[in-house]
Structure formats: structure tokens, C-alpha cells
Amino acid sequence: MSNTVVSLQQVTKVFENRPAVNNISFTVSAGETFILLGTSGCGKTTTLKMINRLTEATEGTILVNGKNILEQPATILRRNIGYVVQHNTLFPHYSVAENIAVVPNLLLWDKEKTNARINKLIDKLHLSPNLLGVYPGQLSGGEAQRVNLARALVADPPILLMDEPFGALDTITRSAIRKEFAQLDELKRKTIVMVTHDVQEAFEMGSRICLMDKGRIMQTGKPAELLFHPANDFVRDFFSESWLQLCFMVLKLTDVWPFLLNEPASEYANYEEVSPAITLSKAMQLTKEKNEKKTLLVVNDNTTDKKTITGEGILYAFSEYQRNQ
Amino acid sequence: MGETQTFWSFIQEQAGKLLEQTLQHIGLTFISLLIAILIGVPLGILISRRTKLAGTVLGIAGVMQTIPSIALLGFMIPLFGIGPKPAIVALFLYALLPIIRNTYTGIINVDKHIKEAATGLGMSDRQTLFKVEMPLAMPVILAGIRIATVINVGVATLAAYIAAGGLGEFIFGGISLNNTNMILAGAIPAALLALLFDFLLSRLQHTTLKKGRVVFVMLPLILLLSAFYVLPSLGASGLLAGFTPEFMGRQDGYLGLKKTYGLHMRIVVISDAVMYKAAQEKHLDVISGYGTDGRIKAFDLVTLTDDKKIFPPYYCAPIVRKQTLEQYPELKNILELLTGRINDSVMTALNYKADYLHLPPEQIARDFLTAQGLYKPPRNGKKATIRIGSKIFAEQYILASMYTQLIKGYSDLDVQTKTGLGGTKICFDAMTNDQIDLYPEYTGTGLLVILQPAANKIDSLNQDKDAVYDFVQKEFQQRYQISWLQPIGFNNTYALMMRKEQTNALNIHSITDLVHYVDTN
Numbered sequence: 031m032s033n034t035v036v037s038l039q040q041v042t043k044v045f046e047n048r049p050a051v052n053n054i055s056f057t058v059s060a061g062e063t064f065i066l067l068g069t070s071g072c073g074k075t076t077t078l079k080m081i082n083r084l085t086e087a088t089e090g091t092i093l094v095n096g097k098n099i100l101e102q103p104a105t106i107l108r109r110n111i112g113y114v115v116q117h118n119t120l121f122p123h124y125s126v127a128e129n130i131a132v133v134p135n136l137l138l139w140d141k142e143k144t145n146a147r148i149n150k151l152i153d154k155l156h157l158s159p160n161l162l163g164v165y166p167g168q169l170s171g172g173e174a175q176r177v178n179l180a181r182a183l184v185a186d187p188p189i190l191l192m193d194e195p196f197g198a199l200d201t202i203t204r205s206a207i208r209k210e211f212a213q214l215d216e217l218k219r220k221t222i223v224m225v226t227h228d229v230q231e232a233f234e235m236g237s238r239i240c241l242m243d244k245g246r247i248m249q250t251g252k253p254a255e256l257l258f259h260p261a262n263d264f265v266r267d268f269f270s271e272s273w274l275q276l277c278f279m280v281l282k283l284t285d286v287w288p289f290l291l292n293e294p295a296s297e298y299a300n301y302e303e304v305s306p307a308i309t310l311s312k313a314m315q316l317t318k319e320k321n322e323k324k325t326l327l328v329v330n331d332n333t334t335d336k337k338t339i340t341g342e343g344i345l346y347a348f349s350e351y352q353r354n355q
Numbered sequence: 356m357g358e359t360q361t362f363w364s365f366i367q368e369q370a371g372k373l374l375e376q377t378l379q380h381i382g383l384t385f386i387s388l389l390i391a392i393l394i395g396v397p398l399g400i401l402i403s404r405r406t407k408l409a410g411t412v413l414g415i416a417g418v419m420q421t422i423p424s425i426a427l428l429g430f431m432i433p434l435f436g437i438g439p440k441p442a443i444v445a446l447f448l449y450a451l452l453p454i455i456r457n458t459y460t461g462i463i464n465v466d467k468h469i470k471e472a473a474t475g476l477g478m479s480d481r482q483t484l485f486k487v488e489m490p491l492a493m494p495v496i497l498a499g500i501r502i503a504t505v506i507n508v509g510v511a512t513l514a515a516y517i518a519a520g521g522l523g524e525f526i527f528g529g530i531s532l533n534n535t536n537m538i539l540a541g542a543i544p545a546a547l548l549a550l551l552f553d554f555l556l557s558r559l560q561h562t563t564l565k566k567g568r569v570v571f572v573m574l575p576l577i578l579l580l581s582a583f584y585v586l587p588s589l590g591a592s593g594l595l596a597g598f599t600p601e602f603m604g605r606q607d608g609y610l611g612l613k614k615t616y617g618l619h620m621r622i623v624v625i626s627d628a629v630m631y632k633a634a635q636e637k638h639l640d641v642i643s644g645y646g647t648d649g650r651i652k653a654f655d656l657v658t659l660t661d662d663k664k665i666f667p668p669y670y671c672a673p674i675v676r677k678q679t680l681e682q683y684p685e686l687k688n689i690l691e692l693l694t695g696r697i698n699d700s701v702m703t704a705l706n707y708k709a710d711y712l713h714l715p716p717e718q719i720a721r722d723f724l725t726a727q728g729l730y731k732p733p734r735n736g737k738k739a740t741i742r743i744g745s746k747i748f749a750e751q752y753i754l755a756s757m758y759t760q761l762i763k764g765y766s767d768l769d770v771q772t773k774t775g776l777g778g779t780k781i782c783f784d785a786m787t788n789d790q791i792d793l794y795p796e797y798t799g800t801g802l803l804v805i806l807q808p809a810a811n812k813i814d815s816l817n818q819d820k821d822a823v824y825d826f827v828q829k830e831f832q833q834r835y836q837i838s839w840l841q842p843i844g845f846n847n848t849y850a851l852m853m854r855k856e857q858t859n860a861l862n863i864h865s866i867t868d869l870v871h872y873v874d875t876n
């Protein structure tokens with residue numbers, strides 16, 4: 031595969047005679063958001079850190095852009111891979127601007143180029159330029175994590191490694207920043223490997239998910255594959271608690287299209303036109319919005335026919351879809 | 356009020372010397388500090404990188420600090436001689452631990468996530484060290500340097516013991532001479548220096564925390580302060596004398612030598628603890644010793660004849676609080692059992708056993724008393740406890756042991772010894788403050804150090820053994836309610852000493868010979 035960016039081949043990491051990561055293999059393609067998911071201590075962080083050589087693998091091969099990572103100096107490798115972690119790791123003795131400028135300075139950019147890039151980036155990240163002269167101690171948690179991301183993105187590395195990047199934030203800030211990050215065009219172009227233990231977050235952001243347990247991979251696949259074709263009982267049990275909710279997050283109207291019934295239009299109903307690419311949970315949310323009257327959605331996918339559907343219709347279509355898996 | 360005035364007049368009188376000593380003190384402190392920083396900081400960095408070495412390195416540096424300062428200075432003499440070199444090495448060793456330890460802990464304790472972020476961003480180990488770890492560890496490193504500075508200002512007073520100068524010359528001279536003004540003239544500036552440097556470094560530590568620039572301020576500053584050290588002139592040739600701080604300040608010491616004999620030679624100030632050894636090892640040619648010191652015999656030294664009689668008699672006798680004698684009248688006879696039994700050569704031989712053969716004073720005392728037929732086993736009486744003091748040299752320890760054994764054997768009194776009181780002033784003050792009941796004292800010391808009569812009074816006594824004894828006995832009784840019992844017999848007076856082989860080679864046998872030799876060479 032020509033567009034494979036990161037590839038792990040039978041990689042093992044042993045700490046003090048105990049394998050923290052045990053013979054794992056996976057590949058990440060360009061532009062993917064690849065999620066490492068699992069309970070605390072299952073080896074996610076260790077896996078991530080082996081990619082930029084903060085931890086050296088005990089056995090196995092790791093390729094980045096087709097090249098063995100051991101074949102180049104670790105410092106050069108790392109300058110092309112952004113790295114963001116949960117903790118506030120801004121340098122306390124550097125101002126915000128100096129923090130963001132760390133990698134450009136290592137790459138010997140000239141001042142103007144660095145400043146121009148910083149100004150552009152903080153604008154995208156909704157950071158006030160007034161903060162540039164401030165020291166990290168004075169930032170809020172959300173601001174600090176944005177600056178952290180800016181520092182990782184400033185040299186526009188093609189790969190981004192993130193280790194529970196929202197883990198230290200309160201729930202509100204957390205989902206706000208997560209949505210914001212998801213919209214960021216800087217991130218859309220990147221190949222991202224992200225660690226999380228939050229199932230919701232994994233399904234919301236991941237294009238593929240790798241579920242780990244005790245250092246081993248339990249299953250790697252698209253979100254829907256993990257839900258409908260679990261490889262073993264561990265995977266099934268892992269998602270059982272929030273299975274329905276996850277299904278609705280993952281499935282789109284197109285996925286259940288054959289099972290959606292076209293309901294007759296009623297004069298008293300509200301109408302709303304939507305795209306078939308929205309998720310079931312989004313569609314359910316829309317039918318419930320105006321609660322005194324039943325809302326009908328007119329689904330128009332331009333190519334085929336239109337359907338007028340209701341909330342009950344969506345639930346029915348989902349159960350039919352599930353029966354046919 | 357009179358005290359204050361004399362203190363200021365002392366300062367004014369000695370301003371030149373005080374300035375010189377202060378500058379020497381600052382210089383000593385900072386030269387050694389500079390070396391300690393140049394070696395300690397890289398060592399601290401090294402062990403933060405190779406943590407397996409940390410235990411060993413910190414252990415060794417820690418052991419250095421537990422060696423008592425005087426002992427460490429003593430160890431330095433065979434290696435580096437006397438003067439500034441051994442003092443700087445010793446101070447350097449003391450400053451090393453806080454600097455290594457704080458550099459190490461400062462770096463180790465930098466948040467590991469921040470270190471990892473630096474590495475993750477692509478910094479090399481060097482860049483991580485200098486851009487992230489060192490700046491963040493700087494407050495801790497500076498705190499270590501602060502501690503080392505304060506330690507060094509304190510320990511540098513001891514440099515006076517090995518002829519390296521500094522404010523210790525006044526402090527130890529003052530203690531020996533019972534001159535409070537002199538002690539204060541050394542101690543107050545030393546304390547002020549410690550406070551001043553502590554304050555300045557704390558300012559530095561807090562003002563420039565944000566940036567790593569503090570290093571660029573500090574190093575030149577320390578270099579400048581180091582330059583204050585005008586090395587005591589050891590360079591010139593000719594005979595070199597080493598005199599104790601006490602001897603330097605006394606009429607019957609160096610002042611008398613200058614006045615009566617017209618002696619002018621190169622002199623360094625040194626502690627009597629290391630003086631004999633330094634003479635034996637040819638770092639010094641002439642020293643001011645005591646007539647009965649065991650090391651005279653041990654190190655093959657000879658005393659020069661005092662042909663113009665400037666050294667007064669120093670007959671040794673027990674002195675006792677009058678109140679104690681009245682309470683326990685049996686003490687007088689017991690203490691006077693030694694009278695007439697120890698002459699100069701007997702005392703020298705006893706001292707030799709302690710200083711050179713390293714026998715314990717108790718054993719030397721017991722052997723002697725047994726040989727004299729005086730020894731009786733202790734009665735273990737509990738009637739009361741007599742507190743015996745002694746100054747910090749072998750002869751006093753031996754005498755204190757003899758008195759202890761005699762009192763225990765001949766009376767129902769118990770004894771508690773408070774040995775190692777560091778000088779005449781400390782011993783005497785302990786007695787007037789009812790901390791000890793008796794200790795062996797010397798007539799000359801009583802006269803010149805404690806009583807300090809006017810010069811014409813001293814002249815009228817004419818260095819006469821009995822006249823001096825009668826005078827101190829009467830005055831002590833009146834002024835301090837302290838009794839002088841019968842002298843033991845030996846005269847531990849001051850004497851100038853040289854190596855025997857050198858006196859023969861240069862044909863110097865009296866002080867006049869020495870003066871003549873120095874003047875013509």
C-alpha cells in the first residue's frame with residue numbers, strides 16, 4: 031500500500047521482564063485518525079511512544095513513511111511528528127510565543143517565517159494574540175491545551191501523535207475543544223494516531239479503532255466493524271454497556287437505507303430536509319426537537335429517491351439492519 | 356559603655372589588618388566556591404544522566420562534609436603544605452556536596468512530562484539539558500550555591516589555623532588572648548559576610564528565575580570576589596616562622612620578640628595543632644611552641660635559648676573555686692599530692708606518650724601515679740561531684756586525668772570532667788560562671804591573659820617565678836574568688852623552636868643567633 035504512513039510489525043516492548051506491549055501489528059494510512067483504545071495500563075501510551083522513539087521497541091519493526099525509524103536520528107524523526115499529551119507540558123520558563131517557536135527554532139527558521147506561522151496558527155486555534163507574551167502559569171486549562179497543540183502543529187508535521195489530549199480538561203471544555211479540533215483543517219490533512227480510554231471519544235473521532243487489552247490487540251477495524259462483527263467476547267463485552275448509543279453514533283441513514291419506510295405525509299407535521307449522510311443519532315435528535323408535533327424528515331440523496339421518515343421508522347430500520355448483519 | 360568604646364577604638368586601630376583579613380576571607384570563600392561550582396555542577400549533571408553513579412558520588416562528597424574541619428585541614432598539610440592551598444582545597448571539599456546534590460536533585464526533579472515533551476519535540480539531550488532542565492533546575496542549584504557560600508564563610512575562619520589568613524586570625528587570637536574586642540572584630544564581619552552573601556544570592560535566585568541569564572551575572576561576580584584574595588606572601592625566600600594567633604598578640608610573644616630582640620622575619624599565623632607537624636615537614640622553620648610539649652621530642656625539634664628573658668615563667672598549678680575549697684577542704688591536700696613530682700623533662704616525656712605514642716591520657720596518668728606510689732583505686736563515693744576542666748591539649752588532659760584519679764581514690768567525691776575547653780578564655784569563663792570547679796592553669800597565663808596588669812607592674816615582677824606566683828595568687832583570690840594551689844613544678848613557658856638539624860647547620864642556638872642570621876641573610 032503506497033499511502034501507508036505508519037506501520038508496526040510484530041512489535042513488542044518488555045519492561046522489567048513483563049511485556050507491556052506484546053507482538054502487535056497495524057498500519058495507519060495517510061489522513062486517517064487511528065485510535066488506540068483500551069483500559070488504563072493496557073499499553074496504549076507505550077505503543078504510541080515507540081512510534082517517535084520516546085520508548086525503544088524491544089522487538090519488531092516500525093516504519094514511518096516506509097522508512098525504518100531506527101535508520102534516522104531520533105531528533106530528526108521527532109521534528110516531523112507532532113506530539114501532544116494529556117499533561118500541561120508547556121515550558122514554564124518560556125512565554126507562549128517562545129513555547130510555540132521551539133520546533134521552528136530547532137529547524138532554524140528565520141524570525142519572520144516563525145512569527146507569521148504563529149500568528150496564523152493562534153488565529154485558527156482561537157487564541158488571543160495578547161496571550162503570546164504570557165507565561166504558561168497564567169493560562170486556563172483549555173488555553174494551555176490549545177497552545178500545546180499549536181506547538182505540535184507549528185512546523186506542519188504530516189503525522190500527529192496524541193495521548194489523551196483532552197484527558198486533563200473538565201467535561202464541558204473537553205467536548206467543546208474536541209468538536210473544535212475536529213473542525214480544524216490543520217488536523218483534517220494529518221495522519222493522526224490518538225490514544226484514549228474514552229469510548230465515546232474514540233467513536234466520535236476515529237476513522238479506525240484499535241482495541242487493546244494487556245498489551246495485545248483485540249481487534250482493529252472501522253467503528254461499525256467493532257460493533258457488528260466483534261472478533262471475540264472481550265470486544266463484545268467492552269462495548270456492551272453503550273452499544274446502542276455507539277451504533278447510533280456510527281451508522282448513517284445510508285447504511286440503513288433499504289430498511290427505511292417511506293411514510294405518508296401528514297398535513298399537521300413539520301418537515302425538515304436532511305442529507306442521508308447524517309448519523310442515526312443526529313436524525314433521532316432532529317425528530318425530537320419540536321416535541322409537541324411529530325417531525326418528518328425528508329431525506330433527499332439526489333441520486334435515488336426521496337423518503338419521508340419518522341423517529342419510529344428509524345428505530346424500525348435499525349432493528350432490521352441489525353437482524354441482517 | 357567603656358566596652359563599646361574600646362571595641363571601636365580596637366577596630367580603628369586595626370582597620371588595616373581588618374580590611375586585609377576581610378578581603379582574604381572573601382577571597383578564600385569565593386575561590387573555593389568557584390572551583391566547587393566548576394567541578395560540582397558538571398558532576399551533578401553527570402550523575403543526573405548516569406543515576407547509577409549518583410549514590411557513589413554523593414556518598415563521597417557527603418563523607419567529606421562529615422570530616423571535622425580542623426581534621427580535614429590537618430589532613431591537607433602533608434598533601435599541600437600550609438597556607439592558602441590546603442585551605443582552598445578543604446573549603447572546596449566542603450562546598451562540593453551542596454552544589455552537586457542540588458544540581459542533581461534540581462535536574463532529577465524537573466517534571467518528567469516536561470522533559471519528555473522537550474525530547475518529543477526533537478531536542479537533543481544537550482538542548483534538553485541547557486534549554487529546559489538547567490533553567491528549571493536553576494533555583495535549586497542556586498540554593499545549593501547559597502548553602503555552600505554560607506558554609507564557606509563560616510569554615511574559612513578556620514583557615515587561620517593553617518596560615519591562610521582570614522578573619523579567623525582575630526577570632527582565634529581573641530579567644531587565646533581573652534580579648535573580647537578582638538573576637539568580635541573577627542566574628543562580626545564574618546557573620547555580616549555570611550548574611551550579606553546569603554541575601555545577595557537569594558535576590559539573584561528570585562529576580563532572574565524566568566531566564567537562564569543568572570549564570571551570566573554570577574560567574575563574573577564570583578571571579579571578581581575571588582580576586583580579593585591577595586595571597587599571603589609565601590613566595591619570598593629565607594626562614595619562615597609560624598606563630599599561633601595567641602603568640603602574635605602577646606607582649607611575651609611576638610610583640611616582645613620585635614621590641615626586645617628586634618626580630619623581623621617572614622611570619623604566618625597558624626594553629627598549634629598543626630604547627631609542629633608543619634615544622635617537621637619543613638613548611639616552617641621557626642615556631643612558637645610550649646616548653647614541655649611532647650612533640651618537641653617526637654619531631655626532633657630544639658628550643659632556642661631566650662637569652663634576653665622575654666618569656667615569663669609559666670609554672671603550672673591547679674586553680675580552684677574558693678567556694679568549692681571551703682565546701683570540700685579535703686581537696687587541697689589531694690590536689691597538692693602532685694607538687695614537686697613533675698619537672699620539665701618528666702612533663703615532656705608524659706606529653707610525648709600522648710602526642711606521639713597516642714596513649715590515652717587516663718592510662719598515662721594512671722601509670723605515672725602508680726609509679727609514684729600515689730595511685731589508689733576509686734572509692735566510688737557519691738558525696739558530691741567535682742567538675743574538672745581542661746584546655747584542649749594533651750598536657751591538660753593528662754593533668755585532668757591525674758586529678759580525677761586522685762580525687763576518686765583519696766576522697767568520697769565523684770568527678771565529672773569537662774575536657775577540651777578551647778582556650779584560656781573559655782576555661783576561665785566556665786569557672787567564673789560556675790560550670791567547672793578547677794583546672795590546671797599557668798602563672799604566666801594568669802598574669803598576662805587574665806589579669807593583664809599595666810606594663811610597669813609586669814616589669815616590676817621581673818619575670819621572677821615566685822613574684823609572679825604570689826601576684827596572681829593574691830589577685831585571683833581578691834578579684835575572682837579563685838585559689839591557686841601549690842605549683843606542680845614544671846615550667847611550660849613559650850619557646851621558639853627549630854628543627855635540630857637546621858640549628859646545627861645554621862649554627863643558631865639562641866634567639867639572638869636567629870635574629871642575627873635573619874638580618875644577615
Ligand SMILES: Nc1ncnc2c1ncn2[C@@H]1O[C@H](COP(=O)(O)OP(=O)(O)O)[C@@H](O)[C@H]1O
Binds near residue numbers: 045068076077
Ligand atoms: N517506564 C516504564 N517502566 C516500567 N514499566 C512501565 C513503564 N512504562 C509503562 N510501564 C508499564 O507498562 C504497562 C503499560 O503502560 P502504558 O503504556 O502507560 O499503559 P496505558 O497508556 O494503556 O495506560 C503498565 O503496566 C505500566 O505499568
Ligand SMILES: [Mg+2]
Binds near residue numbers: 071074075076
Ligand atoms: Mg497512557
